[in-house]
Structure formats: structure tokens, C-alpha cells
Amino acid sequence: METQTASEYNEVIGLCKELFKKKTQDYGTAWRILRLPSLTDQIFIKAQRIRSIQEKGTQKVEDPIKDEFIGIINYCLIALMQNDLAADSRMELTFEELEPVYDKWVEDTKDLLANKNHDYGEAWRGMRISSITDIILMKLYRVKQIEDNQGQTLVSEGVIANYQDMLNYAVFCMIKLNQNDH
Numbered sequence: 001m002e003t004q005t006a007s008e009y010n011e012v013i014g015l016c017k018e019l020f021k022k023k024t025q026d027y028g029t030a031w032r033i034l035r036l037p038s039l040t041d042q043i044f045i046k047a048q049r050i051r052s053i054q055e056k057g058t059q060k061v062e063d064p065i066k067d068e069f070i071g072i073i074n075y076c077l078i079a080l081m082q083n084d085l086a087a088d089s090r091m092e093l094t095f096e097e098l099e100p101v102y103d104k105w106v107e108d109t110k111d112l113l114a115n116k117n118h119d120y121g122e123a124w125r126g127m128r129i130s131s132i133t134d135i136i137l138m139k140l141y142r143v144k145q146i147e148d149n150q151g152q153t154l155v156s157e158g159v160i161a162n163y164q165d166m167l168n169y170a171v172f173c174m175i176k177l178n179q180n181d182h
Contacts, residue, residue: 003114006110008178009171009175011178012073012174013073013106013171016073016077017102019070024094029092029093030091031082032090032091032093034078036082036147036159039075039078039079040140040159042071042075043072043075043076043079043140044140044144046068047068047072047140048137053065054129066174066177069173069174070174072136073174076167077102077167080164081102081105083160112165124169124172132172132173132176139165139166139169147159
């Protein structure tokens with residue numbers, strides 16, 4: 001049986017995947033040139049814009065905040081796929097080649113969410129979008145530190161787990177924003 005959260009999650013990811021598919025058709029896989037730290041910085045730019053708009057209460061560029069959360073989700077998935085494809089030197093991959101890798105990371109990350117939701121009792125539903133944005137930024141700073149240390153950690157989870165957490169937090173924000181629209 002699918003839970004409400006799983007259904008909402010699938011709806012958000014469906015939107016993100018459709019955009020990823022269209023951008024792959026438009027641009028190919030130009031993102032293959034990016035190293036993981038560059039992808040981390042792309043996610044940072046999106047999260048920082050969200051926080052800036054939240055703090056100022058206004059925006060001058062009309063791109064909606066939802067689009068930034070979609071970007072965070074897709075850039076996290078691109079980073080996870082890029083990590084998997086490290087040994088594949090091809091610059092151009094088709095959407096059909098990428099779709100199973102995209103779907104694998106979505107499923108792995110959704111499973112992580114289900115386990116954490118069990119333990120935390122869906123605490124994210126009581127959080128503010130601004131707090132979740134701050135957590136995404138904190139995780140980005142953690143990832144940057146890990147990357148600056150050449151991936152070495154003493155007791156902390158690595159970059160992959162942090163990308164997955166950021167992906168899930170961005171999905172939470174999309175779910176909350178979708179609820180505010182209704």
C-alpha cells in the first residue's frame with residue numbers, strides 16, 4: 001500500500017523527471033563535463049537564491065522558488081548518476097540510457113526517506129520551508145568540506161548520503177509548497 005508521503009514523493013519526482021527528460025532532449029548531457037564539486041556549487045546557487053528570496057520577502061527574477069527546488073532535486077540526481085558513471089568517459093548519453101540510473105537513485109533515496117520517516121515520524125511536515133532550506137545549505141557546506149578533504153571523513157557520512165538527504169529535503173519543500181497551492 002502506498003502511503004500519502006510516497007504518493008506525494010512520486011508526484012514531485014514525476015515532475016522533476018519529465019523536466020530532466022526534456023532538458024536532456026534539448027541540451028544532451030552537457031552536465032557530464034561537471035565534476036562533483038561543480039554540481040555541489042550548482043545546488044548551492046539554487047539553495048542560496050531560495051534563502052535570499054525568503055529573507056528579502058521579494059524577488060526581482062520571476063522564476064518561482066519551486067523551480068529552484070526542482071533544480072536541487074535534479075542536480076542531486078545528476079551528482080548521484082555522475083558518481084555512478086565515473087568510469088564511463090562518454091559525454092553524450094541518451095535519456096533511455098540514463099533513465100534506469102535516474103530511477104535507481106530515486107528508489108534508493110525514497111527507501112532512505114521511508115526508513116527515516118519511520119524513525120522520525122514525518123517530523124518534516126511540522127518544519128518551515130525556510131528551516132529546510134537552511135538544512136540543505138548546511139549539508140552543502142558539509143559536502144564542500146568533504147570535497148575539500150578529498151572525500152575523507154572520520155565519523156561522518158560521505159557526499160552520496162548528503163546528496164540523498166538534500167534531494168529528500170527538496171522533495172519535502174515541494175510537497176509543502178504544493179499543499180500551500182491547494
